[in-house]
Each structure stands twice: as structure tokens, then as C-alpha cells.
Amino acid sequence: MNTIPFSTSSPTGWILAAVFGLIFGVLLQKGGVTNYNVIVNLFRFRDWTVLRIMLTAILVGGIGVFGMMQFGWLEGYHIKDLNLPGLLLGGCLFGIGMVLYGYCPGTGVAAIATGSVHALVGFGGMLFGGIAYALSYGALKESLFTHGAFGKVRLTETLPLPEWTLWIVLVGISLLVFRLLRGPKLQEEAS
């Protein structure tokens, strides 16, 4: 048990990457999130498509992964470090960039392929941002990233609750959010 079936550097791993990528691309496009207006209108409280997709993905994905962990089917979690300065500042920059660009990295890549020329230009911007980050990484590492690093923390470690109760709470909150945010004004503007 607990052996990874396929290495990501094996030929099978590469074929799986293509299968997963194709599915992801189809889902993003059919979800409507390759549309600039849909993403921007989330932040303008005019279209809840992105929120519906993300919350459903988190619930379905999270409960499934939790279950598979219980059965011992998975190697373990892949938790990213809780580096507060980087997460807060990076998250804020990301929000600004997402509204200005109208996409996030995944939806931007998908949107290029649906004919969005400005998504392609923004991809050039992303490459530029990647270069700028690599060049400034040394300085960031020695200043900003020296504080507020808490390592790989899960919410279950900060809240004294068993994991399944957290999922019940999250399902409850999401259903409430979905119920409150239904309404006729959505979607029509976006298409």
C-alpha cells in the first residue's frame, strides 16, 4: 500500500499529464471561466460562477481526498508552507493582477486557446513577472521571508476539532452561500 502508481517522469506519467491537462482545459472552458467577464464580474459581485465552481471543487475534492487518506490510499498530504508575509502580500498582488488581467494562470492559459488575444499578451506579462520574481528572490528570502514562517500547517491543527466536523461546517457554509447567492441577475451579462 501507499506506493505511488506512476512517477511523473515516466512515460505513463507524461501520458497521464496529457489526459489530466485535457480534462482540466475542457472543464475550465465549459465552466465559463475562460471568459474575462465571468472572472472580473466575480469581484464586482455580478457573477457567482467562479465561486460556485471553486467551492464545489473544494468540497468534492476535499471530502474525497480526506476519505482516500482514511483508507490509506494516498502517500500523504501536499501542504504548502504557511509563510504569512509571502501569502498575504503575494495574495494581494495576485488579486490586483487577476482583476487587471482578468484571468489566473490556469484560466489564462486556457483562455488563449479559446481565442483571447489579451490573454496571450498577459501570458507574456506572466513570463515577465516570473523573471522579475526570480531576480528578486534572493533579496526577498533574506528580508520578507525571514519572518512569520509557520511551516506546513493544516486547519485541523489550529482548530481543536476532528476533521470530519470541519467538512460538515464547510458544506453547511457553502450550501448557505449557494442559496443566498442564487438569483436572476447572474450569467446573462457574461455571455
Place this chain on the structure above:
Amino acid sequence: MKEQNSLSLRQPIWNPFFVGAGIGILSWLVFLVVDKPLGMSTEVSKLSGWVTAVFTGMDSVESNPYWASKTPAFGYSTIFLLTTAVGAFLSSRLGGTFRIEKVPSVWKEFYGGSVAKRMIAAFAGGAILLYGARMAGGCTSGHGISGTLQLAASGWVFFLAMFASGIVTARLLFRSPQQKS
């Protein structure tokens, strides 16, 4: 455009709850068979290393402390990025929604039809976006979906920071001079 309850590739769009569930199930599969979370922004920063290597050579790229830990190399994530585009292309062609778009309608409503203006904003936005993603160590996929679904504190902090900042930015960027109904 009406939400569709059928899952044919010929439909222009699917019900967002189906799509969300699909992404959730996709994340199970990815965890299960390759032991990886879904992610995109790391690969984009590796591609930026490749672009740099064209001008400066691979040696100088690999001596950079960031790219030294995320060495640009063709592999699983490169294929995932490229086929995400292929999937979106096929899906939009089959659904009949593929079209060349230079200035999207919400942008046009506030900033007019100037292509140059929109392209400058998209480029700047993309740059800020990826810089932020690397600073935070992930994007909407890596933190926003894969992190949050594992109940990673980092994922939820990112999700909330991104949301709050996006709402403020949208307020400032799309302020309507005349109140629209």
C-alpha cells in the same frame, strides 16, 4: 446564455456545479495516480526561466537561486500546461464559442475599445499576477483549490487575501461614473 444540464462537448457551457465537481474528482485522480496536487504557476515561472535562458544561456539561469530550486525542464507540468490549452481549444471549437477577442466587453464599457490600452493592462496584470503567485508559492489551482481542499492553512490565507484584494481592485478599476441600473 443558459446554464446547461447536459454534459455534451457541443454545449457552449456546463452547469458550474458539475464543473466544480469535475475539478474536485480530477484532483482525486491526480493525487491517487501521480501523488501531485493540481497546479499551474510553478510551470509558468519555469517557462520564464526558459525565456531568460534564450538570452543569457542556461548556466546563468541555473545559477539564479530561485530557478536553481525550480529548474526549467520539459516534463509532467509542461505537458499539463500545454494540454490544458489543447483541451480548452477543442472544447471551445466543439461548443462553438471560439472567437478572437481583443477587448472584452466589461473592459470596453469602462475603458473603451482601444486595443493598446487593453493589452498594456493585460500585460501588467499578468506580471503582477505571477509575481504575487510566486511570492505566495501558488495560484488559484495550487493554493485556491489544491491547498484549500487539503485544509492547508496556507491555501485558505491565500484564498482570502486574493479575494479581498480583488474586490478592492475591482471597486477602483470599474467605478461607474453614472449609476447603472
